[in-house]
Amino acid sequence: MSTMYEDGINEELVDSESYSPLYKRGLEEKTLDLLASEVYLMEQWSDVPEDKAQEQHDRIMNQWIDLGCSGRHPYHIAALKHTYPPPTVVQRTSILSSWRTPQERQAALILTSETSRLWLRTNYSLGHNPLSALDENQKESITGAENADLVFNDANLYDYGSDWFEIFLRVPEILDSCRGPKNGPLHSAVLRTFEEPEIEVIDPKVADEADFYRDLEHASITRCLLVQDEKSTRTGKVLLIWVDDLGKVIRCNRMTTREIVDAGGMFAFGDGRELDGPMWERAQFGED
Numbered sequence: 001m002s003t004m005y006e007d008g009i010n011e012e013l014v015d016s017e018s019y020s021p022l023y024k025r026g027l028e029e030k031t032l033d034l035l036a037s038e039v040y041l042m043e044q045w046s047d048v049p050e051d052k053a054q055e056q057h058d059r060i061m062n063q064w065i066d067l068g069c070s071g072r073h074p075y076h077i078a079a080l081k082h083t084y085p086p087p088t089v090v091q092r093t094s095i096l097s098s099w100r101t102p103q104e105r106q107a108a109l110i111l112t113s114e115t116s117r118l119w120l121r122t123n124y125s126l127g128h129n130p131l132s133a134l135d136e137n138q139k140e141s142i143t144g145a146e147n148a149d150l151v152f153n154d155a156n157l158y159d160y161g162s163d164w165f166e167i168f169l170r171v172p173e174i175l176d177s178c179r180g181p182k183n184g185p186l187h188s189a190v191l192r193t194f195e196e197p198e199i200e201v202i203d204p205k206v207a208d209e210a211d212f213y214r215d216l217e218h219a220s221i222t223r224c225l226l227v228q229d230e231k232s233t234r235t236g237k238v239l240l241i242w243v244d245d246l247g248k249v250i251r252c253n254r255m256t257t258r259e260i261v262d263a264g265g266m267f268a269f270g271d272g273r274e275l276d277g278p279m280w281e282r283a284q285f286g287e288d
Helices: 020-028 036-044 048-083 089-096 102-113 137-141 164-169 184-192 209-222 230-234 257-268
Strands: 119-121 221-228 240-246 250-255
Touching: 020 102, 036 048, 036 089, 048 164, 048 250, 119 137, 119 250, 137 257, 184 250, 209 240, 209 250, 221 230, 221 250
Parallel strands: 119 221
Antiparallel strands: 221 240, 240 250
């Protein structure tokens, strides 16, 4: 039988790779209130004129992203233990509710507690629309969420053009992990194993270094997302992007909707098995 801390955190999960089970339990038991990013936002917030609120939201979320997994770790613990000053009704309205839409907040909850990924449409001009080729079951298979909760398809909100990374300022939970927020210290410890002084990686395409670089990439990845951008409108191919905890692109690949649907089942396992297939092997390094 597992033991429990007084705050309800299950002892056997403290050293686990992800805190997703704890978030999921909090949602099921309706004990979860603020997410880690929201705890940080409240901590960093200062009173500003209403017309400066969005600017402050963006600045604080950029800081949040720059913290990385390790720096964000204490705020996940605070969110799970409820060790933060509870926001007032006014603060919830003026700071939290004004930051993101109900769908974005729901997406954040899903991304925190489930094996899932976002589909973001950033171009709304005439041409190919890969989303229109998908039925609801296919959308669920690809994103891992029901009711198109992780399909962001609103020209008024997401007409980012090539600046798809702007979504991180609204839903920074994308950067935590496809299997829920990573245990920051453990993630850092894993990455440090690739920093031994006797190992020098010069070119990931050189055969002798390929295995090492592949393992480093796999360890660095926190999530993948799908972006339907201007090139998608021209070619019908969607950009699949693997990112690390800072939002840096590890690899990216353009795929047709049929290829994505066929590969959707691989994502559902949440164990990275898609990284052993052609969608990863054919992907480009870094930015598309």
